Amino acid sequence: MKKVAIIGGGIAGLAAAYALEEKGENIEYTLIEKDARLGGKILTETHDGFLVEGGPDCFLSEKPSVIKLAEKIGLADSLIGTNDEFKGTYVYSGGRVHALPEGLMLMVPTKIVPFALSPLISWPGKMRMALDFVLPRKKDDDDETLHNFVVRRLGREALDKIAEPLIGGIHGGNPETMSLKASFPRFLDMERNYGSLIRAMLAARRRSPAKRPEGSGGKPGTYFMSFKNGMGELTDALEKKLGGRILKGKEVVKVGRSGTHYQILGDGFGEITADAVIFALPAPEAAALIRGWDAASADILEETPMASSATVSLAFRREQLPFSPASFGFLIPHVEQRKINAVTFSSIKWNYRMPDEDSVLLRTFVGGAKNSHLACAGEEEILHWVKQDLKSILGISSNPVMSRIHRWIHARPQYTMGHLERLHRVEQRLKSLPGFYLAGGCYRGIGVPDCINDGMNAAENVMRFLHGTRE
Numbered sequence: 317m318k319k320v321a322i323i324g325g326g327i328a329g330l331a332a333a334y335a336l337e338e339k340g341e342n343i344e345y346t347l348i349e350k351d352a353r354l355g356g357k358i359l360t361e362t363h364d365g366f367l368v369e370g371g372p373d374c375f376l377s378e379k380p381s382v383i384k385l386a387e388k389i390g391l392a393d394s395l396i397g398t399n400d401e402f403k404g405t406y407v408y409s410g411g412r413v414h415a416l417p418e419g420l421m422l423m424v425p426t427k428i429v430p431f432a433l434s435p436l437i438s439w440p441g442k443m444r445m446a447l448d449f450v451l452p453r454k455k456d457d458d459d460e461t462l463h464n465f466v467v468r469r470l471g472r473e474a475l476d477k478i479a480e481p482l483i484g485g486i487h488g489g490n491p492e493t494m495s496l497k498a499s500f501p502r503f504l505d506m507e508r509n510y511g512s513l514i515r516a517m518l519a520a521r522r523r524s525p526a527k528r529p530e531g532s533g534g535k536p537g538t539y540f541m542s543f544k545n546g547m548g549e550l551t552d553a554l555e556k557k558l559g560g561r562i563l564k565g566k567e568v569v570k571v572g573r574s575g576t577h578y579q580i581l582g583d584g585f586g587e588i589t590a591d592a593v594i595f596a597l598p599a600p601e602a603a604a605l606i607r608g609w610d611a612a613s614a615d616i617l618e619e620t621p622m623a624s625s626a627t628v629s630l631a632f633r634r635e636q637l638p639f640s641p642a643s644f645g646f647l648i649p650h651v652e653q654r655k656i657n658a659v660t661f662s663s664i665k666w667n668y669r670m671p672d673e674d675s676v677l678l679r680t681f682v683g684g685a686k687n688s689h690l691a692c693a694g695e696e697e698i699l700h701w702v703k704q705d706l707k708s709i710l711g712i713s714s715n716p717v718m719s720r721i722h723r724w725i726h727a728r729p730q731y732t733m734g735h736l737e738r739l740h741r742v743e744q745r746l747k748s749l750p751g752f753y754l755a756g757g758c759y760r761g762i763g764v765p766d767c768i769n770d771g772m773n774a775a776e777n778v779m780r781f782l783h784g785t786r787e
């Protein structure tokens with residue numbers, strides 16, 4: 317029997333373990349997780365009958381790995397879509413909440429009339445966005461920041477009011493430092509192939525007009541999807557499917573190499589010897605464990621900037637709110653200088669999130685790459701800021717009946733300029749370490765679907781290596 321150690325029990329480590337479980341002939345694996353629970357950043361809790369997501373609350377359905385995995389592990393019936401009768405993205409600007417104009421795809425307008433009528437962008441701002449039709453395409457192939465790209469193609473107002481809140485919200489990122497190639501290669505292709513983002517989006521629309529995303533078993537899905545019992549239902553179900561050795565609450569403190577083997581040492585489990593190892597760890601944690609035998613890779617991994625953010629979930633009785641929520645929520649651009657950067661009406665966006673129809677569940681976000689320091693403040697202070705902003709923006713002055721804060725300190729990887737080169741350099745170095753693989757949200761995609769793919773690919777590579785078929 318060949319032995320594999322998987323270090324880290326987030327979704328990437330769990331996906332790797334599941335792939336070995338499914339296809340790893342003559343392979344025994346041990347998954348080691350330092351926390352008492354598996355799931356990592358996927359963290360679902362129930363408080364007073366409210367389903368609270370501490371980390372991700374959904375996944376993008378156009379990337380099929382989550383749905384495929386859910387079907388395999390018997391979760392197809394638990395998949396849920398958003399309540400799209402309340403769909404629509406809103407942006408808080410100049411003291412009011414505005415709907416993003418109908419037809420806006422990512423950040424690109426594709427319908428003239430709703431865009432022209434939208435009060436969100438000023439007339440000069442709209443004219444500037446329309447210049448995208450005639451501006452020449454970029455000549456060289458060099459990477460640039462998302463900030464530069466959006467200002468170059470669509471202008472500053474589109475950046476501040478649309479791109480920054482939309483994209484900052486998804487990545488917890490800062491457009492001023494984000495690499496376009498690493499984060500949004502699709503935009504680059506659009507400019508390269510069509511010379512204009514608007515033309516590219518219009519062409520995409522013509523090719524697949526208003527196509528609904530696919531859910532499970534060919535049933536229609538929604539753009540964002542989740543599970544009845546929250547994202548944690550996925551990691552809980554995966555855990556139940558694993559027949560390998562699972563060590564929880566055990567931190568790996570050292571990984572060494574001797575001959576062709578890896579020795580994994582940790583708190584409370586002595587030493588494990590493995591023929592191959594998967595580090596399903598964030599870059600800083602991976603760097604700390606690699607440093608002993610490959611300081612250069614550790615240095616490169618440590619260059620990955622990690623932002624901090626907090627999710628703050630608050631529940632109210634319906635009568636405590638001076639309005640009746642009827643959308644998924646809204647984004648707050650950085651230029652508005654608020655402490656919170658988005659509000660999600662979780663109980664409108666999803667079913668199965670509250671104990672009764674008279675309750676409302678909200679989720680707000682503090683921090684992210686532009687404001688990481690805010691997420692590092694004390695919980696009381698964060699809660700105070702959130703209540704202050706909810707009062708001044710939404711007029712909510714009552715105390716919530718339930719509140720929960722989840723802080724993610726130095727935990728949100730930023731794909732900044734140079735990310736792809738750094739990754740390439742690490743991958744080149746790791747080729748000289750037979751049987752060693754890196755997986756997870758710090759490397760080839762931050763979303764849950766990307767992490768599943770990355771964990772499964774790492775497991776495939778391990779199997780090829782152990783069975784002597786590595787190219």
Ligand SMILES: Cc1cc2nc3c(=O)[nH]c(=O)nc-3n(C[C@H](O)[C@H](O)[C@H](O)COP(=O)(O)OP(=O)(O)OC[C@H]3O[C@@H](n4cnc5c(N)ncnc54)[C@H](O)[C@@H]3O)c2cc1C
Nearest residue numbers: 324326327328350356357371372373568756757762763764
């Ligand atoms: C607030 C927030 C909201 C998000 N929203 C979304 C969203 O809506 N949709 C989406 O697709 N993605 C979202 N993401 C991103 C996504 O959740 C993550 O990229 C993904 O879950 C990362 O999985 P992972 O397995 O790579 O890492 P992690 O989940 O970080 O797992 C790594 C594991 O390694 C363990 N570990 C670390 N060091 C050691 C050690 N020495 N020994 C043993 N174990 C160790 C950790 O305890 C952890 O469990 C969000 C992330 C956050 C923080």
